[in-house]
Amino acid sequence: MPHDHHDHLSPSGHPYRPDDDHPLTYWQQMEIAIREILIEKGVTTAAEINAQIDAMDARSPANGAAVVARAWTDPAFRDDLLADGSAASAAMGFDIGPMKLIAVENTPDVHNIIVCTLCSCYPRNLLGLPPDWYKSRAYRSRTVREPRKVLAEFGVTLPDSTQVRVHDSTADMRYIVIPTRPAGTDGWSAGDLAGLVTRDSMIGTGLARSPADHA
């Protein structure tokens, strides 16, 4: 497909980042060279790289939404998830590897939000790759200092009586927020509930959608 216009939006509604149709950058040149050297030396193969990219593309917030929806509908699983997030998510097929996953649950009194002040650590096994803002200086700096102001920028305004807990991720330890189950969803299946669980609600910069929004 010719890339002859630059205001085109991707299926997710975001602009494509200029890449193939723009002049080769120094760092792209380096990536190509490293990849080819690694393949020639037998460190990896083109097929292995493609498989890794496919695996990366297959991870999305739908994984996390399935975990959250199950926690909402299966009290034993909720307990397992809060006790050992790594094991509980692995049991659903979302292995986080050697890292520790900690699930933190929102309640009417407590709202949790996650950040990585040092870098960009993120529960990739449940949410995919982090959004650009999660890696930004502003989010990393301010979330631990003025979380309510950051939340307000995301459209989330909490009552003063709600305690806000900020969780700072590390290279070895990741967090996932279990948002509060929306009212008016009694009797819903886990599959339907998962449709209410947004990426941002699992980062803590959003809330789960209400059934009215979903309709």
Added chain:
Amino acid sequence: MTQNPDPFDGKRWHDMGGDAAGPVPTDQHDFSLWEKRVDALMVICSSKGHFTVDGLRRVLEDMGPEAFETMNYYERWIASVNQNLIEAGVYTTAELAQRMTEVAARGPTYGEASGG
């Protein structure tokens, strides 16, 4: 003795928690193929023991705040992956330089230079 005008305050530049900053940016983009390839190379090389995530971060942190402003995320990553692989002896700077020259000679765009 001269006074250090900017004494170390106990944390390095990448330790951003608590700093003052502007609004959280709302721009987002879909990852391009070359960015995904950088990510894949990091995952593959670290899973095979050529370096660790700590090695990745050491180089990222040593780049300093200028790199954070002037290079995008995966540009910083490929620079760090490269330094770690050279340190690990996987290839040499001379091998890299020669291959980068060959890559650039193929054509002016990523698609042409990467051979598709």
